[in-house]
Amino acid sequence: MVKTCPNGQELKFILNNQIKELDVPADKTILQAVRELGLTGTKEGCASGDCGACTVLVGEPSDKGVRYQTVNACIAPIGQQAGRHIVTVEGLESPDGELHPAQEEMVNCHGSQCGFCTPGFVMSLAALVEADVSADREEVLQGISGNLCRCTGYRPIVEAGIAALEVGSSAAIQGQELVQSLSASTAQAVLQPANESELQESIRDFPNADLIAGGTDLMLEVTQRYEAKPNLIDVTRVEELQLVSADEEKLVIGAAVSYSRLEEFFAGRSSPFVSLLHRLGSRQIRNSGTLGGNLANGSPIADTPPILIAWDAEIETVNTKGEARLTAVSDFYRGYRDTTLSGDEYIARIHIPHASIESFHRFFKSSKRLEDDISSVMGAFRFEGTPDKVTVARIAFGGMAATPVRLKAIEDLLTDSELSRDLVAQAVEALGDKMTPLTDVRASAAYRSEMAASMLERALLEFMGEARPVITEVSLDA
Ligand SMILES: Cc1cc2nc3c(=O)[nH]c(=O)nc-3n(C[C@H](O)[C@H](O)[C@H](O)COP(=O)(O)OP(=O)(O)OC[C@H]3O[C@@H](n4cnc5c(N)ncnc54)[C@H](O)[C@@H]3O)c2cc1C
Ligand code: FES
Ligand code: FES
Structure with missing residues (x-):
């Protein structure tokens, strides 16, 4: 009998300023998970990685501290995020309620009209600010290349990005201090082999499982074709493959x-x-x-x-x-x-x-x-x-x-x-x-x-x- 991957097992990650433990199916997306937890600032536009309304930050330890990157939450499985820091738009402000420069400058530059795309743009701009890139128009254009806005027009948003980069980040994102304590966590909902020999063992043990890397092709089968992917083996934690x-x-x-x-x-x-x-x-x-x-x-x-x-x-x-x-x-x-x-x-x-x-x-x-x-x-x-x-x-x-x-x-x-x-x-x-x-x-x-x-x-x-x-x-x- 073909074994299935262990499913619904505890996944530990940091969501904004809290450690969360969830039982999740392998193919549940970050977007579904955070919205079910009441964080509805993160929007679903296309569910296919095309519009950026669902953009969140995912932070991981690096040699320069925690490195945050933007991810399309609509096509990224939450089960891959063990030990990582997921930051949604609700988690950007400082503990005393001060807006992040990306939020503040979107307000100052009138970067929002209907507001549906705004949380996604804010997260893309916040990633640039956290990466401390130069206050350069090209950097901003690259940073927001995955975000669509139907009503405001891009000029005020680009201006907000440049202004936010000029201000820069003054405080660590809330919850960042928890990252080191969880960084070694691996998930069971999605198998996460750490090296090639574990990867070979996982494929041997679960021959019916799908390999997943970024999920930017595979997860469209879930969100666009409504297929279930109950058994996933994540190749991105395999040290040699990185x-x-x-x-x-x-x-x-x-x-x-x-x-x-x-x-x-x-x-x-x-x-x-x-x-x-x-x-x-x-x-x-x-x-x-x-x-x-x-x-x-x-x-x-x-x-x-x-x-x-x-x-x-x-x-x-x-x-x-x-x-x-x-x-x-x-x-x-x-x-x-x-x-x-x-x-x-x-x-x-x-x-x-x-x-x-x-x-x-x-x-x-x-x-x-x-x-x-x-x-x-x-x-x-x-x-x-x-x-x-x-x-x-x-x-x-x-x-x-x-x-x-x-x-x-x-x-x-x-x-x-x-x-x-x-x-x-x-x-x-x-x-x-x-x-x-x-x-x-x-x-x-x-x-x-x-x-x-x-x-x-x-x-x-x-x-x-x-x-x-x-x-x-x-x-x-x-
Ligand atoms: C909005 C959007 C825009 C895109 N734009 C482009 C574009 O401009 N150009 C382009 O070429 N593509 C584009 N793509 C497609 C996609 O991003 C790329 O094909 C990407 O390289 C897929 O890599 P991944 O790590 O996300 O693969 P996944 O989705 O994780 O996997 C894709 C397939 O490869 C298998 N797989 C993954 N890693 C391995 C491995 N190490 N060994 C064996 N099998 C493996 C998986 O099982 C799956 O079948 C786009 C996708 C989206 C959603
Ligand atoms: S909802 Fe459009 S990119 Fe995720
Ligand atoms: S403000 Fe309406 S889609 Fe951007």
Whole structure:
């Protein structure tokens, strides 16, 4: 008989200034839990991570004290939060009733009209203040990229953010002092193995359980399709899966490293990748979402598989016996949402050759909105050689077929030939025959084909030095 994960067992965490112990099912969200506890300041707008009305802070100990990050409470299981500090809008004011600078400046700058979105904006701004980022418009825009407002307009909210950052945080958030005492807690509602051998044991013991990392894909099955996920194994507490390391040849990234950490790590290493990460989801999504989840989810419109294909990256999967294998990302996808990952395996690490990161690469994402939107087409390109001869070409697309695709035939056409405008035109022409895009709500097949052709042309012209780099980030000042 297949065992189920222990359910409904005690979960201990800090909610605002109190330690809470709850019996919860694995797939209960933070949003449901806090609202049932009477904290109704946190709102439900979309229940899919898209609007930010449910934004809360989640604090964890770090080497710089407690580090707070924004999370979409509507898609984050409360069972994953053992030992952490959850701060809702009710918990922001100081014990003597003084508003947090994020709240105070939203009042001063008239940042609220109907008020439905306001608690979410306040929490996103409070996270910036607590992280002590510079009082910079771009920082504020990134910080609120996952929050939607229908009525106020963003200008007063951005002004409130800048003003709050200028004021800065004067007092610790209430309840922060409790974090150290609980930090070693693990939950039973969601299994939280601490290392790879415990993870292997958990998968062996509960083969019907779902692995969960950030939950930003998985939990939509609960909130949008009303599926139950009674058995969850959390990979984010597995120490080895949170490591980023390097040997002489490769960078090795743990599958459970969040996008926000990747942004920090790749700053100064790959500006095309960092710019792309700024377009992946929102700050809230990037605080939770992981490379491992993006790859395992198997979506043909995921942003990172084409990038990792262009970088010649490999996926290290490990089975419950601890046996590891490496698969090129380009060989990982078998069909629509179908990967080579078997039931007793997990993604442990992603290996990226340093040489790939150091060579010329460009990543272009086309989506309807600049922020917090899934790609209609995602193009990733890497070339080695000189402006008149490509010696290595890697071309990969998302959104153009049932899986992320590598276009070997176009790579071969370009490799070791004299690079000219004519050859670029031939490559662009040949591209059309190699892909089978769909028409759906995001884009028509014809639009996708045009966009993919423009992306390839642009990348080649930039490599040849015949085009200025494309602007990948647009300031809302414009
Ligand atoms: C509002 C919103 C915006 C988004 N925007 C983007 C976007 O711009 N671009 C984009 O590409 N995606 C986007 N996504 C999708 C999602 O955020 C990403 O795919 C993310 O990388 C998923 O990672 P996760 O850690 O949250 O995965 P989870 O949801 O935890 O897991 C996803 C799947 O992977 C499996 N899994 C997780 N970790 C492992 C592992 N280590 N080994 C084996 N299996 C594992 C899970 O069992 C599950 O099947 C968005 C999602 C939302 C809700
Ligand atoms: S309710 Fe919209 S992001 Fe959570
Ligand atoms: S104030 Fe009404 S949605 Fe923002």
